[in-house]
Each structure stands twice: as C-alpha cells, then as structure tokens.
Amino acid sequence: MEDKLIELNNLVMSCKKCRLGVKRTNVVFGEGNPNSKIMFIGEGPGEEEDRTGRPFVGKAGQLLTKMIEAINLKREDVYIANIVKCRPPNNRVPFDDEADICINYLRKQVAIIKPKIIVCLGATAARHIIDKNIRITKDRGNWVKKGDFLIMPTYHPSALLRDPSKKKEAWEDFKKIRDVKLI
Ligand code: SF4
Ligand code: URA
Numbered sequence: 001m002e003d004k005l006i007e008l009n010n011l012v013m014s015c016k017k018c019r020l021g022v023k024r025t026n027v028v029f030g031e032g033n034p035n036s037k038i039m040f041i042g043e044g045p046g047e048e049e050d051r052t053g054r055p056f057v058g059k060a061g062q063l064l065t066k067m068i069e070a071i072n073l074k075r076e077d078v079y080i081a082n083i084v085k086c087r088p089p090n091n092r093v094p095f096d097d098e099a100d101i102c103i104n105y106l107r108k109q110v111a112i113i114k115p116k117i118i119v120c121l122g123a124t125a126a127r128h129i130i131d132k133n134i135r136i137t138k139d140r141g142n143w144v145k146k147g148d149f150l151i152m153p154t155y156h157p158s159a160l161l162r163d164p165s166k167k168k169e170a171w172e173d174f175k176k177i178r179d180v181k182l183i
Helices: 002-012 047-052 059-070 096-113 123-129 157-162 164-178
Strands: 038-042 079-082 117-121 144-146 149-154
Touching: 002 096, 038 059, 038 096, 038 123, 059 157, 059 164, 079 096, 096 123, 117 123, 123 149, 149 164, 157 164
Parallel strands: 038 079, 038 117, 117 149
Antiparallel strands: 144 149
C-alpha cells in the first residue's frame, strides 16, 4: 500500500499539468499515515508549505495540529493533503480548471489510503469533494455519505484564525469526528 503512495508521490513531483506548476517551489503531495482511517483535506499550499514541501505547517497548520490533538489523535496518525498540490500565486483560491486536474491525484491517494472519514477543511475542499454549491456556513457539521466514505465539511483553520468566534462550531464538528467508531 505504501509503495503505491510513494510511486504516486514520485510522479506528482514533476507534474506540470496546470499553470500552478510554473511558479511553485515545491510540490506539496501530502503526508501522514498511509493506513489512516481519516484524511484532512485543505485547499492548497501557502507560502510555508511551498517552501517546505509539507502540508499545513504554517499558522493554520499549527492550529490544525492542535485540533487533531484535541480529538485524541496525533498528527502523524492521520493523513493530510490538499485539493491542489502547488501553491496558487498570492494564496488565491485555486481555479476550477486547476482543481479539476489536480484532484485526480487526490482521488488516487484516497483510493490507496481508503479512509473511513474525509474532513473537508473549508469551502474549496467541500465544493470539489462534496458539491459545488455547498455553503460552508450552512452545511458544516453535517455528515455526507458518499460511497464508502463519511465526509465532514467544516471551517478551514485559516477562517478560525480570522474569526475566532467560529471556533465553537468547529469544535462541535470535531467532536462528531472524534465520536465515530473508526474500526
Ligand atoms: Fe500538477 Fe496539481 Fe501542481 Fe497543477 S497543482 S502542476 S495538477 S501537481
Ligand atoms: N492552507 C491549506 O489549505 N493547505 C495547507 O497545506 C496550508 C494552508
């Protein structure tokens, strides 16, 4: 199982299938436990992620790590990735054509890891994974069942940093994730 993920990682490292491949410093493939029952999916790499090649290592990432620990998991026990694997200029939202190309890699990661739960962090992940018309403020906190997966849309940690009053709702969502029997 892990071999397939390494093989895919090697392939994506040289990807130039969309315009985001032009200006990136590093591809941010994703990281974590390939046997994890839970995957956290963000939008795309920011500055720190582009510099290091690792997902969610900036300020939002530090908050995500704390939230993962708050539901009794360790960051290295879960798998963390993004909708697009190269940084959009000035952290703009990825365009649909970019996301539509790059999400094929994420689909392959999901097929290899076979998580039970997929957490969509923010509107970009939720729109591309659940439904393009999803509204995160309205639809967050409600499980979506798709195939074998239980999907939870919730706020992006960056949104929680911008507006800490949203943290209470995010914690409600994370408690629902915590309470799912993972075996
Ligand atoms: Fe390839 Fe995805 Fe990077 Fe675009 S964002 S160049 S599709 S890896
Ligand atoms: N924001 C994201 O959506 N993904 C990261 O990896 C970092 C910040």
